[in-house]
Amino acid sequence: MERSRNQSRDESKDGLNEKLVQIRRVAKVVKGGKRLSFSALVVVGDGNGRVGADLGKAREVPEAIRKAGAAARKSIVNVPLVEGTIPYAVIGHYGAAQVLLKPAMPGTGVIAGGSVRSVLDAVGVKDILTKSLGCSNPTNVVRATIRALASLQVPEEAVARRKATQPKEKVTEDA
Numbered sequence: 001m002e003r004s005r006n007q008s009r010d011e012s013k014d015g016l017n018e019k020l021v022q023i024r025r026v027a028k029v030v031k032g033g034k035r036l037s038f039s040a041l042v043v044v045g046d047g048n049g050r051v052g053a054d055l056g057k058a059r060e061v062p063e064a065i066r067k068a069g070a071a072a073r074k075s076i077v078n079v080p081l082v083e084g085t086i087p088y089a090v091i092g093h094y095g096a097a098q099v100l101l102k103p104a105m106p107g108t109g110v111i112a113g114g115s116v117r118s119v120l121d122a123v124g125v126k127d128i129l130t131k132s133l134g135c136s137n138p139t140n141v142v143r144a145t146i147r148a149l150a151s152l153q154v155p156e157e158a159v160a161r162r163k164a165t166q167p168k169e170k171v172t173e174d175a
Helices: 061-074 114-123 138-150 155-165
Strands: 008-011 016-030 033-045 050-058 090-094 097-103 128-134
Touching: 016 050, 016 061, 016 114, 016 138, 033 061, 033 114, 033 138, 050 061, 050 114, 050 138, 090 138, 097 138, 114 128, 114 138
Parallel strands: none
Antiparallel strands: 008 016, 016 033, 033 050, 090 097, 097 128
């Protein structure tokens, strides 16, 4: 089952869309010559705040894509979305890659490069501004984007959680 680069397919059994970000041909030099294998980077998401990504490696392209999809399903994170965008600006780091994500007004669209766009489409973000800083390796950029999205919290929930964990002040009665 051959698919072109950046093509997505729908997985109806679990409601996740799978998007192929990158395929690389890897050659290992052995005594008899070169042994070829393939590495696939796949992003999966439901378009409603859940996304995951991972690599799969195999001797054949379809098997590498299948392995990557299975691994990506195991690494799914939940992302809080507020009216089609993220609640606040955040920077994600992975290796030498940095990704800046900023919320945008409705109607702006997804302003992002290829690897970041794949992740944001899978998570279901409609309006966002992004900038990829540092290295441009698609694997590192995808992982930096997912780290940035995973670090997001809904501000109201974070404030409520902090208030709940603060110690109550003791009222002493001076008589």
